[in-house]
Structure formats: structure tokens, C-alpha cells
Amino acid sequence: AASVCEKLAVPHKIVDISAINQLIGGSSLTDDIDVPEGHYEAENMKSTIVPNRNMILLSLAVGYAVSLKASQVYYGAHSGDHAIYPDCRPEFVQKMDDVCRIANYDAVEIFSPYLNDTKIDILTDGIKMGLDYSQTWTCYNGREKACGKCGACQERLEAFSLNNITDPIEYE
Incomplete structure (x- = not known):
């Protein structure tokens, strides 16, 4: 990430949010549970769901955007995530976008250019x-x-x- 930011001449920030692990867990991405192998399939990948992950990360990103006076936050959800991750579905993104437009004095749009596209796209x-x-x-x-x-x-x-x-x- 640092080299990409350098190339684009944008600041690279690392924010330690590890303390949140005390509040959310039960996932192979947060706990000492093996990450499943194999292709994305709902039953196989359910252990990788982190409760409320993208709402938390988007909230942090929107807060940062407001502090920068930015009007958009880009969100990388794609169509392959919809079946497994509830917080990657179009209805979640739409509701988050609605909230982020009214949650601050200056509206921030959640822009999801790949929401209906595949990783191949x-x-x-x-x-x-x-x-x-x-x-x-x-x-x-x-x-x-x-x-x-x-x-x-x-x-x-x-x-x-x-x-x-x-x-x-x-x-x-």
C-alpha cells in the first residue's frame, strides 16, 4: 500500500484498530480458526465473516473523508462477495450511502464501482x-x-x- 500511495502522491496512513478484536470475533480472520481452503462457496467461506466489518471500516473511512472535506469514499465490494458477506450486498451499500449522506453536515457518498462486477472485471x-x-x-x-x-x-x-x-x- 505504501508504494502505491507514493506513486499516486497521496498520504499513506496505517490506523491500528486491533482493539476492536475484543468486541467482535468468531471469524477465521479474527480468531485462531483456520481459513478455509477452496473456491468461494457460502458454507465454505462463512467462517471468514467478521461481524459488522464493512460497516465499521466504512464508518472510519467516512469520518476520515469528512475531516479531509472529501465528498466520496470508494468501497471495493464486488459481485463475488454478495452471496457470502451481507455487508457487501447492494442493499447494504445503498443503506450505508443513505446514512453517510445525512450523518454529517457535509454529505459523503459511498461509491462502489465494482459492486456488480467480478474479480475478472x-x-x-x-x-x-x-x-x-x-x-x-x-x-x-x-x-x-x-x-x-x-x-x-x-x-x-x-x-x-x-x-x-x-x-x-x-x-x-
């Missing part, structure tokens, strides 16, 4: 924009190298394969 757009995919991360496991086995890695690898491109990151 996202990859294709990134390639057209010249995005350096070696500087991106998708894996749900917090290790030095991507696992290549979790649902997020599987979708990423599939998107690269369908675009006839080799994924530039290293996998275990």
Missing part, C-alpha cells in the same frame, strides 16, 4: 490503468507469501488465468 480494469499487481494483496492468511488456497487467492488466480496473465506475487 476488476483485474481487467487494473491492467488497463497500468496497476502494478505485484504491489497488491488478496490472501486471507496473514503470512509473508499468499497461500494460493483460500477463496480470495483462488478467485485472484482464476482472474489472472482467464486474462492469460501470470500473477506476479509469490505463493507458498
